[in-house]
Amino acid sequence: MNDQNIVENKRKRVTLQEIKDGCIKLNGDDGTEAEVCMVQEELRQGISIVQSYKTSATFYGSARFPEDHPEYKRAQRIAYRVAKELGYAVLSGGGPGIMEAASRGAAEAGGKAVGMTIKLNHEQVTNKYINEEIPFYFFFTRKVTMHYTTDAGLFFAGGFGTLDELFETLTLKQTNKIDPIPVILVGSEFWNPLQKVIDEMLIEKYSTVSKEDLNLYTITDDEDEIIKIIQDSKVRKG
Numbered sequence: 001m002n003d004q005n006i007v008e009n010k011r012k013r014v015t016l017q018e019i020k021d022g023c024i025k026l027n028g029d030d031g032t033e034a035e036v037c038m039v040q041e042e043l044r045q046g047i048s049i050v051q052s053y054k055t056s057a058t059f060y061g062s063a064r065f066p067e068d069h070p071e072y073k074r075a076q077r078i079a080y081r082v083a084k085e086l087g088y089a090v091l092s093g094g095g096p097g098i099m100e101a102a103s104r105g106a107a108e109a110g111g112k113a114v115g116m117t118i119k120l121n122h123e124q125v126t127n128k129y130i131n132e133e134i135p136f137y138f139f140f141t142r143k144v145t146m147h148y149t150t151d152a153g154l155f156f157a158g159g160f161g162t163l164d165e166l167f168e169t170l171t172l173k174q175t176n177k178i179d180p181i182p183v184i185l186v187g188s189e190f191w192n193p194l195q196k197v198i199d200e201m202l203i204e205k206y207s208t209v210s211k212e213d214l215n216l217y218t219i220t221d222d223e224d225e226i227i228k229i230i231q232d233s234k235v236r237k238g
Contacts, residue, residue, distance in 0.1 A: 046145035061098025061156030083111025
């Protein structure tokens, strides 16, 4: 098998239904084993595809911003530069809002827009700009894949999901469970109030985190600085 065939075989994907059917066929009526099998296969497929990209940056943020929102436009601009100037694949959840903006910027730059889509009751509609889709049923397998091999995490204004992803990433970085990738919180207006809570409550009053933990992330509005931080960071080994 030549190198091209290896790449094509590695990137071949199956649908969620095919994963489910295969796991049920393999494990019979044992629902627990079938579910564990589905988790394993989602991770195997997702990580395999993402690892095929030499470098990548993951964009997080609200699904609720329309295309005329300033945050949407900012994410679109930065994703364009990440893809065009740095040659990175742009990863996102593949849905609307910030995810769409990131995919759109990467696609307009002629780069790779990878969407890690998930089956939800609402909000998740696959955006039209992604050119590589990885489907997920489980939230945690999706989250693991999104930060497992990425070289940078960019966090825009968002809700509970964005905050969940941010604090999980910071915890994994703090405990050395992932490589020390840059974590960039884009937009001081949104993130500075959270910084105030961290300073006044977590550090000063309760001492639940240390001052050194503030080095785990950067809050900035400067788009040139964002590109430089990513450019100057050490590329992960995967």
